[in-house]
Amino acid sequence: MAQRHDRPAQAPGSNFVEPRFDDQFDEATFLTVLAETAEALQQKGIPHLFMGGVSSAAYGRPRWTRDIDVFVRPEDAGLALDALAASGFRTEQTYPDWLYKAWKDGVDVDVVFSSTGGILLDDEMLERAAVESYLGTDVPVLPPEDLLVIKALAHDEHMPRHWHDGLAVIARSRLDWDYLVRRARRHGARRVLSLLLYAQSNDLVVPNGPVRALFEEVFADWPEPGPRGESERVMSDADAYVAERVRTALAEDPRVGELGIAVSVEDGRLVLTGEVAIPERRAAVEAVAREEAPGREIDNRVSALALGGPGEPETLG
Amino acid sequence: MIRIAALGDPHAGLDSAGQLRPALYDLADRADLLLLAGDLTRHGDPEEAAVLAGEVADVGVPTFAVLGNHDHHSDQPHLVRKVMEEAGVVVLEGESTVVEVGGARVGVAGAKGFGGGFQGACATEFGEPEVKAFVRHTREIADRLGAALAALDAQGTDRRVVVLHFSPVPETLVGERLEIYPFLGSYLLAEAIDRVGADLVVHGHAHAGSERGTTPGGVPVRNVSQPVIGAAYRIYCLGGAEQPACD
Numbered sequence: 001m002a003q004r005h006d007r008p009a010q011a012p013g014s015n016f017v018e019p020r021f022d023d024q025f026d027e028a029t030f031l032t033v034l035a036e037t038a039e040a041l042q043q044k045g046i047p048h049l050f051m052g053g054v055s056s057a058a059y060g061r062p063r064w065t066r067d068i069d070v071f072v073r074p075e076d077a078g079l080a081l082d083a084l085a086a087s088g089f090r091t092e093q094t095y096p097d098w099l100y101k102a103w104k105d106g107v108d109v110d111v112v113f114s115s116t117g118g119i120l121l122d123d124e125m126l127e128r129a130a131v132e133s134y135l136g137t138d139v140p141v142l143p144p145e146d147l148l149v150i151k152a153l154a155h156d157e158h159m160p161r162h163w164h165d166g167l168a169v170i171a172r173s174r175l176d177w178d179y180l181v182r183r184a185r186r187h188g189a190r191r192v193l194s195l196l197l198y199a200q201s202n203d204l205v206v207p208n209g210p211v212r213a214l215f216e217e218v219f220a221d222w223p224e225p226g227p228r229g230e231s232e233r234v235m236s237d238a239d240a241y242v243a244e245r246v247r248t249a250l251a252e253d254p255r256v257g258e259l260g261i262a263v264s265v266e267d268g269r270l271v272l273t274g275e276v277a278i279p280e281r282r283a284a285v286e287a288v289a290r291e292e293a294p295g296r297e298i299d300n301r302v303s304a305l306a307l308g309g310p311g312e313p314e315t316l317g
Numbered sequence: 318m319i320r321i322a323a324l325g326d327p328h329a330g331l332d333s334a335g336q337l338r339p340a341l342y343d344l345a346d347r348a349d350l351l352l353l354a355g356d357l358t359r360h361g362d363p364e365e366a367a368v369l370a371g372e373v374a375d376v377g378v379p380t381f382a383v384l385g386n387h388d389h390h391s392d393q394p395h396l397v398r399k400v401m402e403e404a405g406v407v408v409l410e411g412e413s414t415v416v417e418v419g420g421a422r423v424g425v426a427g428a429k430g431f432g433g434g435f436q437g438a439c440a441t442e443f444g445e446p447e448v449k450a451f452v453r454h455t456r457e458i459a460d461r462l463g464a465a466l467a468a469l470d471a472q473g474t475d476r477r478v479v480v481l482h483f484s485p486v487p488e489t490l491v492g493e494r495l496e497i498y499p500f501l502g503s504y505l506l507a508e509a510i511d512r513v514g515a516d517l518v519v520h521g522h523a524h525a526g527s528e529r530g531t532t533p534g535g536v537p538v539r540n541v542s543q544p545v546i547g548a549a550y551r552i553y554c555l556g557g558a559e560q561p562a563c564d
Contacts, residue, residue, distance in 0.1 A: 275524070275544045280332050305543060305544055310344075311551070313554050314554065315554045316516065316554065
């Protein structure tokens with residue numbers, strides 16, 4: 001069984017593993033280990049797809065890769081590590097929330113079970129995946145659309161190559177744009193949209209349809225005022241959403257916790273009515289409403305409860 | 318003559334010290350016991366409970382409380398209970414107790430209650446697990462309340478009062494929006510009460526509701542939520558028909 005090492009946890013979503021330049025191996029060794037990894041998982045019937053450098057080479061730009069990234073389901077991660085151990089790999093449960101590692105002949109194998117942005121291997125990816133040749137070794141590879149989403153999400157200041165890997169996928173692959181939009185909606189519409197727009201600006205072929213679909217996804221909640229008649233209807237819907245968001249915040253925000261404040265919109269103004277136990281809470285209610293509905297004028301009609309004496313006792317039978 | 322003071326929904330926060338105490342200073346002259354009908358705190362923070370405990374600790378009459386939904390918000394209802402108990406308040410969660418008042422044995426049964434709605438439109442244990450869990454919570458609480466009342470009956474009491482947070486009847490919700498009735502109470506609570514019988518039920522939770530209602534079995538129900546009664550507390554007197562109004 002693999003030893004679990006205590007290592008500092010990586011930032012969530014980070015897929016970056018420090019390259020080990022001391023590892024010495026040649027291309028033939030790398031390809032042998034790649035084939036052995038695929039075979040070990042195949043034999044145990046563990047669904048898996050290769051990602052990382054192998055998938056980039058298949059769908060984007062070929063680059064030399066020093067490690068093998070294989071994507072499995074979270075529930076199969078332990079089994080995958082066992083299968084590799086049984087095939088003579090040294091193994092380690094490196095990061096129990098997303099990645100285990102295995103080594104053979106100086107080649108690193110990263111067993112990824114929760115990729116950047118919390119993306120998990122699923123049935124649809126497996127159904128769509130093709131077997132591709134990596135320098136003559138045939139292995140099942142993550143679909144290009146999923147690769148693109150992961151590349152868009154993985155890009156950051158320290159790893160700009162992911163962005164360019166993503167552009168290479170757009171340039172080199174035949175993409176199912178509907179599937180890409182679906183995946184992007186689920187995992188990060190804004191980031192994928194920005195990559196598609198950037199690709200268009202670089203004269204890569206990206207149809208307008210998916211750009212528009214993701215734009216609408218990202219900005220669905222911000223209706224543009226249209227022609228007059230239509231704009232009133234759209235804005236009144238928006239008012240209803242704003243009012244309900246404020247009402248929810250008044251219940252859930254720890255500074256308030258008031259469930260009985262009515263929120264309505266009159267001529268664009270947010271009207272707050274109800275009672276709070278003590279006067280100071282009126283201001284807290286208003287502050288939270290202001291944060292939730294920035295730019296709205298607020299009519300704070302909330303009053304503090306005035307508690308009198310008990311009055312006349314009531315006699316019951 | 319038994320004089321029962323009751324209030325609900327004080328929603329104590331860390332900013333509430335001194336809010337309630339002045340109104341309670343002469344309560345012991347006016348009433349024999351005090352019922353707190355839940356939402357003792359704003360967020361269920363034990364420190365908020367300590368503020369309320371400080372307000373009621375020296376009220377001078379036996380004090381009984383149930384927890385409300387707010388008292389569960391921090392997932393520490395057991396600590397809210399503990400803080401209240403340390404201040405001498407008896408917290409009832411599907412439990413009952415007997416207190417002697419002027420030679421009479423008064424049984425007090427209490428439970429938070431829960432939602433589900435009322436006759437003709439109540440939720441059932443059907444469908445998604447979340448719905449079933451919701452309804453089951455109400456049923457379990459109603460069952461425990463019924464058992465607590467039955468225990469009082471077995472012990473022999475002169476009077477029985479029930480303290481809830483959620484409402485057992487729709488009448489005391491009038492003023493609230495109809496759409497939220499299922500989140501304000503359940504008829505299962507009334508059914509449990511009517512099975513054994515009681516002299517008075519008090520509850521809170523429905524801040525915009527009405528003070529007075531009756532269970533189908535004829536037990537008076539009073540919504541003592543502070544915004545409803547517009548007072549720090551109300552007093553209800555249990556006496557014979559021959560008894561004059563209490564004072």
